[in-house]
Amino acid sequence: MRLAACADVDPPLVGKANYGPFMDAKTEELRAAHDVLAEFYADRLADALDHMPAERAVLGLFCDLTLAADLGTSVGDVGCGTGRLEPYLAATGLSPRGIDLSPEMIRVARRDHPDFDFDVADLRELPFEDASLAGVVCWYSLMYLAPSDRSAAFSELSRVVKPGGYLVTAFKAGDSQVRRGGRSVNLGVEFDVYWLSPDEMERRMIDAGFATVFWGGRPAEGQEGSAQGYLLAQRS
Numbered sequence: 700m701r702l703a704a705c706a707d708v709d710p711p712l713v714g715k716a717n718y719g720p721f722m723d724a725k726t727e728e729l730r731a732a733h734d735v736l737a738e739f740y741a742d743r744l745a746d747a748l749d750h751m752p753a754e755r756a757v758l759g760l761f762c763d764l765t766l767a768a769d770l771g772t773s774v775g776d777v778g779c780g781t782g783r784l785e786p787y788l789a790a791t792g793l794s795p796r797g798i799d800l801s802p803e804m805i806r807v808a809r810r811d812h813p814d815f816d817f818d819v820a821d822l823r824e825l826p827f828e829d830a831s832l833a834g835v836v837c838w839y840s841l842m843y844l845a846p847s848d849r850s851a852a853f854s855e856l857s858r859v860v861k862p863g864g865y866l867v868t869a870f871k872a873g874d875s876q877v878r879r880g881g882r883s884v885n886l887g888v889e890f891d892v893y894w895l896s897p898d899e900m901e902r903r904m905i906d907a908g909f910a911t912v913f914w915g916g917r918p919a920e921g922q923e924g925s926a927q928g929y930l931l932a933q934r935s
């Protein structure tokens with residue numbers, strides 16, 4: 700396993716302008732940690748979806764509904780990490796574009812999935828036009844948001860999805876309390892992560908203009924420390 704370092708980041712990907720007004724100390728900690736985690740993720744998670752039927756089922760429902768809505772095929776993979784979902788989304792007929800806070804995640808995503816577009820961006824200021832996407836995927840990427848950022852983040856997701864389009868999210872489900880993530884992989888990184896309340900997530904989606912289509916969850920499996928939650932909603 701090769702480990703990445705911030706110093707390896709290609710210069711053109713680095714730039715405060717990409718982050719808008721959000722680069723505070725917590726965000727910088729999160730970005731730096733995920734720069735270090737990028738090769739670990741690429742190594743460990745590349746084929747994880749093959750072994751996770753519940754995750755494929757939820758993503759598959761999102762893909763089916765999004766294509767049936769006939770709003771085009773453009774979808775955002777928001778907090779895309781190393782881009783492992785792109786081949787799955789594309790195989791169904793969707794055209795995903797990934798964005799991520801971490802330049803190193805984006806470098807690895809471009810390397811491992813050269814047929815797709817990836818950009819460094821913060822999900823609180825998405826690089827998509829208003830109502831330009833048939834859907835957005837937020838796969839384990841909303842659980843780092845502090846409570847004070849969540850309304851604005853859901854509003855931003857709502858802004859970019861066409862009426863009738865879909866949002867799907869997976870997250871660590873729990874008591875809403877903040878925890879320190881990253882420690883278990885022993886790479887010297889840590890950051891804030893929230894085990895999110897499914898009720899709160901659903902309420903925030905509804906407040907942002909979405910209507911619930913599916914919600915669900917499953918208990919922790921293997922090394923997972925928490926149950927997992929899933930929500931799929933349609934833009935009103």
Ligand SMILES: C[S@@+](CC[C@H](N)C(=O)[O-])C[C@H]1O[C@@H](n2cnc3c(N)ncnc32)[C@H](O)[C@@H]1O
Nearest residue numbers: 733778779780799800801821822838839840843
């Ligand atoms: C657990 S990883 C999941 C990656 C990918 N969705 C997957 O399932 O493999 C979470 C990702 O969210 C990204 N992320 C966290 N906060 C973000 C933000 N505010 N804007 C954009 N990306 C963010 C992290 O950099 C990280 O790559």
